[in-house]
Every structure is written in C-alpha cells, then in structure tokens.
Amino acid sequence: MNDPIFVSERARQEEVFRFIAASASHGGAPVKRIDTHGAAVFLVGDRALKIKRAVRFPFLDYSTLARRKAACDQELEVNRRFAPQIYHRVVPITRSAEGKLEIGGAGKPLEWAVEMQRFDESRTVDHLASERPLASDLVDAIADAITASHAAAPKADTATWIASLLPIIDDNTSAFKAANFPADAVAALDGATRSAFEHARPLLEQRGAQGFVRWCHGDLHLANIVLIDDRPVLFDAIEFDPAFASVDVLYDLTFPMMDLLHHGRSEAAAELLNRYLVTGEDAHLDALGTLPLLMSLRAAVRAKVTLSRVSNDSEAARRHRCTAESYFALAGRLIAPPPARLIAVGGLSGTGKSMLARALAGRVPPLPGAVVLRSDVIRKQLFNAAETERLPVKAYAPEATAEVYRRLGERAARVLAQGHSAIVDAVFAKADERAAIAAAARVTSVDIAGLYLVADLQTRIARVATRVDDASDATPEIVRQQQAYDTGTIEWITIDASGSPEQTFNRAVSALKLRDQR
Missing domain, CATH: 3.30.200 (Phosphorylase Kinase; domain 1)
Incomplete structure (x- = not known):
C-alpha cells in the first residue's frame, strides 16, 4: 500500500x-x-x-x-x-x-x-579513463588531492567502521542471489570475503587506533572526480550519514583504484597507489595486505548499486546488468590475489630504470600492481629533503649509500610480507647490493627477477642532461664517473635500454613473461 x-x-x-x-x-x-x-x-x-x-x-x-x-x-x-x-x-x-x-x-x-x-560533464575522470590512458601527471594530481583530503579529514570511530563491514557483505550477497548471479560464484565471493575480513580485522582495528579511520569522501568513484581548470576536484561526497563515509583512508582510496581497474586502466591504478604511498603515511606500507579485501568490497558494492538502478528502457536495463556483472567478476578476481613477486631493476644512471619500473608496476600482479621502491626517493627521505631537492656530495658517501640500500631492502620485505609485489629501482652496481635484495626475497619466500639495463655512454649522458623535476641527482659528470664501476659478474637478465622507453618496456615484459592485467 x-x-x-x-x-x-x-x-x-x-x-x-x-x-x-x-x-x-x-x-x-x-x-x-x-x-x-x-x-x-x-x-x-x-x-x-x-x-x-x-x-x-x-x-x-x-x-x-x-x-x-x-x-x-x-x-x-x-x-x-x-x-x-x-x-x-x-x-x-x-x-x-x-x-x-x-x-x-x-x-x-x-x-x-x-x-x-x-562543470563540463565530459571532464569527469570516468569519461577520461574510458577514452584513453590517463597521463601520469593527472594520476599524480588525483592522488595528491586524495592525500590532501585525508590529511584534513576528521578522525572517526573505529568500532562503527569495523562493525559496518559484515552487514555490507550480507547485503551484497543478498543482492547477488536476488539477481540470480551464479550461485557458486556468489558463495565463493561471500566465503572468501568473510575469511579475508576476519584475517584483516586486527590490522584494521590497529589502524583505527593509529588514527586512520576518518570522515572521508566516502563515494570516490571516478565519476565523482572532475577536472576544473585542469586540476582534479573531488565532489558529491556522502552527506546523508557521516557513518557511511567514516572509513579507513585506504578504503576511500581503493574506490578510484578499483574503478580504474574496471575501466581497464591497471597502469593508472598502480600509479595512483604508488603516488599515495610516497606522499602519505609510512604506516600504509604495512596495510597493503588489506587491499584485496577493500578493493573487492568496493567492486561488490558497485555491482550491488548498479543492480538497484531501475529503468523502463530495456536496453538501459541490459547495460546496467552487464555493468553489474563486470563489477561482480572484478570483485571475485580481487579477493583471490596471486602470489607476490619481487622485481629488481638495476643499471647505471641514464639507462631508464625509473621510467621502466613505473611502467611495469601495473603489469605485475596482484592488482592493482607492484609497489615501486626507488633508491633516489629513499635517499631524499633519509636526508629529509624534498623529492626534487639536490643533495650535497656527502649524501652519496659510501655509508649513506649503504643505508639507502638497507632501507630499500627493509621496505621491500615489508611490502612482500603483506603479500604484495614490489619493484626495486636502484643502480645495483655492486654484487653485494644485488645479493642483499635477493636475500630480502628469500626471507619472505618470494620469487625474484633481476633486470639490468644497459645503454651506451652517450645515450646515458644525453638522457641525464635533459632531466627536470626528478628525484635523481645524477649529472653527465656522474655518468662518466660510473664508467669506472666494477660491477662484477651480473647474473640478472640484461636488457638493452638504448632504444625508446617503449622498446625497453616490451623487452622487459617479454623477459619477465608479464601479461596485461586487464
């Protein structure tokens, strides 16, 4: 009635x-x-x-x-x-x-x-991601906007956030059953999600105690991010109940990450995660193990919401159903991630290590892609310097370099311990440096693949001479000095990096046997 x-x-x-x-x-x-x-x-x-x-x-x-x-x-x-x-x-x-x-x-x-x-509705990020790959500077700007919003967000109650998750899982499963999704797939997703939640609960509670449960945006899918004056703006945040938006900041982040994956943009999803990790709190590195649960929940909720859309147009209803099914399938993929791996990318300055590491991240499972750990960035952090700030000569003394490599290995081990893949980017000119990163993989029982990039001296000098706004302090003179390095026997896979970045990327993908994660 x-x-x-x-x-x-x-x-x-x-x-x-x-x-x-x-x-x-x-x-x-x-x-x-x-x-x-x-x-x-x-x-x-x-x-x-x-x-x-x-x-x-x-x-x-x-x-x-x-x-x-x-x-x-x-x-x-x-x-x-x-x-x-x-x-x-x-x-x-x-x-x-x-x-x-x-x-x-x-x-x-x-x-x-x-x-x-x-505003121009065609400038929302879902439209942009549907049309073409997103530029790196745009993805970085989106990550920076999210980081800033989290830094300003008021802290919220952890118990309420944790208590909300099982009812969300219940509602998702009920919606999928009512929609006659395959019963075995629904049961598998439900069971895996509950198991992942119970495993992650202590860590989520710990993060709440650390202050990472905050009143966030809450509905940060790509359609709620728009470019205005070429800068990303977050809008249409949840307002009807603060509890719905009072979540772990990583749960807020996983919405656009998941949505990028749904649009087939794994490279952008990986880049969003990496930029957020570099600019955000260091403790997030120890919570990467929650990403399969949080991303899968986001995909499942999106599937449920799409199912609820009512339309008198049969074609629109068919599209809604197809979209819901694709989000449901993504939720199933995300909750069951494959094993992590470690990839080390070495080579002298100017061989294109950092560009390759960044490009590879979205290809390395599990989704959304590998965490990139760059020695140049870690060195700047060691000396409390901005990423593009030039360091003095003493910052490159042997003892400082040894500490950089120690931290590089320690951070890689933290990532791998979470079941997440890592790409380490450093010169790795010394045999003991290569042995140390291999040891980090052995400690966590993870497979390692080492790539060593090579290019002729003039090519490397030309590349370094044109760098701007980069974390590396390498100069043409430093490149010349590196010619005298005794690298010893390099047992890693040698990659010809003398050509274009695309050629180097394709050679590395082939050597690593990586597949597109779309």
Whole structure:
C-alpha cells in the first residue's frame, strides 16, 4: 500500500520537477535532467540545481521536506570541504501569493535545492579513463588531492567502521542471489570475503587506533572526480550519514583504484597507489595486505548499486546488468590475489630504470600492481629533503649509500610480507647490493627477477642532461664517473635500454613473461 504522505510529497515534487525542467523557467535556456535513486539534478547554462527525492531507504530518509532541507544543508557543508568552487548555496523553490513557482522566491518553500556551479560533464575522470590512458601527471594530481583530503579529514570511530563491514557483505550477497548471479560464484565471493575480513580485522582495528579511520569522501568513484581548470576536484561526497563515509583512508582510496581497474586502466591504478604511498603515511606500507579485501568490497558494492538502478528502457536495463556483472567478476578476481613477486631493476644512471619500473608496476600482479621502491626517493627521505631537492656530495658517501640500500631492502620485505609485489629501482652496481635484495626475497619466500639495463655512454649522458623535476641527482659528470664501476659478474637478465622507453618496456615484459592485467 502506498504511504499517503509519500504520495502527497511526490505529487508536489513532480510539480516542482516540471517547473525546474521547463526552459521557460530559465529564460528559455535548455535544461538537462539527470536522475539518480536519491536526487534529480537539473543542468541549465553554468548552473546546476540538485533536489533530493521524496524517498526512504534503509540508509537514508528524505521522506519529508524538513529532512530534505537538512540533507541539502549537510551536503553543502560536507562538500565545501572538497569542492568549494562547485557548491554555492541551498535555495528554496517557492510558491508566490499568486500561485507562481519561483527559484529563490520569498513565498512558502515547496522544495529545497543545492545550487552548484555546472562543470563540463565530459571532464569527469570516468569519461577520461574510458577514452584513453590517463597521463601520469593527472594520476599524480588525483592522488595528491586524495592525500590532501585525508590529511584534513576528521578522525572517526573505529568500532562503527569495523562493525559496518559484515552487514555490507550480507547485503551484497543478498543482492547477488536476488539477481540470480551464479550461485557458486556468489558463495565463493561471500566465503572468501568473510575469511579475508576476519584475517584483516586486527590490522584494521590497529589502524583505527593509529588514527586512520576518518570522515572521508566516502563515494570516490571516478565519476565523482572532475577536472576544473585542469586540476582534479573531488565532489558529491556522502552527506546523508557521516557513518557511511567514516572509513579507513585506504578504503576511500581503493574506490578510484578499483574503478580504474574496471575501466581497464591497471597502469593508472598502480600509479595512483604508488603516488599515495610516497606522499602519505609510512604506516600504509604495512596495510597493503588489506587491499584485496577493500578493493573487492568496493567492486561488490558497485555491482550491488548498479543492480538497484531501475529503468523502463530495456536496453538501459541490459547495460546496467552487464555493468553489474563486470563489477561482480572484478570483485571475485580481487579477493583471490596471486602470489607476490619481487622485481629488481638495476643499471647505471641514464639507462631508464625509473621510467621502466613505473611502467611495469601495473603489469605485475596482484592488482592493482607492484609497489615501486626507488633508491633516489629513499635517499631524499633519509636526508629529509624534498623529492626534487639536490643533495650535497656527502649524501652519496659510501655509508649513506649503504643505508639507502638497507632501507630499500627493509621496505621491500615489508611490502612482500603483506603479500604484495614490489619493484626495486636502484643502480645495483655492486654484487653485494644485488645479493642483499635477493636475500630480502628469500626471507619472505618470494620469487625474484633481476633486470639490468644497459645503454651506451652517450645515450646515458644525453638522457641525464635533459632531466627536470626528478628525484635523481645524477649529472653527465656522474655518468662518466660510473664508467669506472666494477660491477662484477651480473647474473640478472640484461636488457638493452638504448632504444625508446617503449622498446625497453616490451623487452622487459617479454623477459619477465608479464601479461596485461586487464
């Protein structure tokens, strides 16, 4: 039976929606309407009006005008943390004494809307990722925006966050059964997810005690990141219940990572993770083992939400079903990661080690790809210097270099202990340096593959001479000095790096027998 209150509310809303959707209400300007399960958004010129629907779900209640007004106020407050340039004000839709509907009039409010700055919808990252691979500087900028949002996010209650996970798993499984997904696949995902959760629970609780459970964005899929003035802006954060967005920061991060994987952009997903690890808290390195659970949960929730989309259009319904099935399949892949491995990339300055390591990361399982550990970055951290700050000569003394390699091995062991793969990037000119990184793999019972890049002197000098904004302090003179290195017998795979980066990458992929993870 229909709730008479809802019938009345919805009838009044439909009148408001017709008014807002009419171009005559905006001086003849065309109006584009976008409907979601919880809101209707009207795009007119450079303006957007978002009205909460008169609906009630287990996780939100917009059933009365007062509740919708409160939700609009909350959305404005929450999202100004992320996108103040988009969110302007809450405006009433009123009826005048003459019975005329007005936006922001002085009459009695019939409805409330969040007024926003309209942006180019084709510049959301989901559209960009669908069209072409994302540029490295864009991925870095997205990671930096997420890092900044996490640094500013208020700390939240850990127990509530942990307690929410099993009900999420229950809801996902119920939705998949109701949608008649293959019973064995549903049961396998459910069992593996519960097992992974129980295994990760102590670490998640520990991270909460460390302050990593915060009031985050909460809904950070790629469609909620947009480029404005060529800078990524996070928007449409969860506002209806702070508990839904009060999560471990890594759970917030895994949403865009997972979505990039769904778009077939494993290289960007790996790059997003690596940039976040370099700019964020060091303790995240010891939580990589939670990524299969957190990414799989994100994919499963996305599948469930997609299933809930109602459409009277049979073709749209078919697309929703296919999308939900692909997210479900991804959830199954993510929860069962393959074994980790260690790849060492060595070579003299100018051979292209760092470029290769970065390019390989997205190809190395498990998803989203390997963590890249670069000796140049670790050396800068050792001396508390910015990544592109030039260090003095003493920073390259033998004892300093020995400490850099010690830390490189220690960090690699931490990554591998989490069941995650690592790529270590360093010169590795000495036999004992190569032996030490191999030992780190043996300690964690992980397979290691060593690549040693070679290129002629003039090629290496030319490459180093053109570097800008890079962590390496190598100069053409240092490249010449390295010619005198006694590298001993190098038992690693030798890779000809004298050609283009693409040629070096293809040779390395072939030598390592790596497959595309899409």
